[in-house]
Amino acid sequence: KTNRTFTMIKPDAVANGHMGAILDQIIKNGFTPVALKYTYLTPELAGKFYEVHKERPFYADLVKFMSSGPIVAAILEKENAVAEFRTLIGATDPSKAEAGTIRQLFAKSIEANAVHGSDSDENAEIEGNFFFSAFERF
Numbered sequence: 001k002t003n004r005t006f007t008m009i010k011p012d013a014v015a016n017g018h019m020g021a022i023l024d025q026i027i028k029n030g031f032t033p034v035a036l037k038y039t040y041l042t043p044e045l046a047g048k049f050y051e052v053h054k055e056r057p058f059y060a061d062l063v064k065f066m067s068s069g070p071i072v073a074a075i076l077e078k079e080n081a082v083a084e085f086r087t088l089i090g091a092t093d094p095s096k097a098e099a100g101t102i103r104q105l106f107a108k109s110i111e112a113n114a115v116h117g118s119d120s121d122e123n124a125e126i127e128g129n130f131f132f133s134a135f136e137r138f
């Protein structure tokens with residue numbers, strides 16, 4: 001359980017044709033998908049997913065952006081998954097992300113930043129459960 005994280009490939013990256021390249025990077029870096037789906041968030045669902053950011057000034061825009069097109073949602077397995085995945089994706093703001101990270105390679109802005117990665121084991125569990133039922137994960 002603690003060796004799992006949750007990710008989304010966000011609408012910007014899917015729309016820009018980076019879905020395959022990002023999945024390739026994730027898998028090449030040793031993450032094994034245990035659940036994977038191509039889906040989308042309605043504004044209501046995006047609002048629920050990002051509820052912790054409700055009071056932030058960027059919340060309304062974030063909800064609008066995250067429901068603007070299809071996404072890929074996945075639960076990934078690797079030792080120390082949460083921290084390892086955050087290293088692979090780089091800083092939230094792509095202009096501050098290290099060279100070779102997924103956000104440095106594929107993200108356009110702090111909002112349209114190509115991928116999500118859970119920030120804790122607890123949130124990885126909550127976020128994975130938001131998208132996947134028990135029989136949808138290996």
Ligand code: CMP
Pocket residue numbers: 053058062092110111112113115116117
């Ligand atoms: P994510 O890791 O999915 O979690 C919260 C998201 O809010 C974050 O990625 C960004 O897409 C977005 N976000 C965080 N900070 C800002 C900001 N200052 N302005 C706009 N969007 C932000």
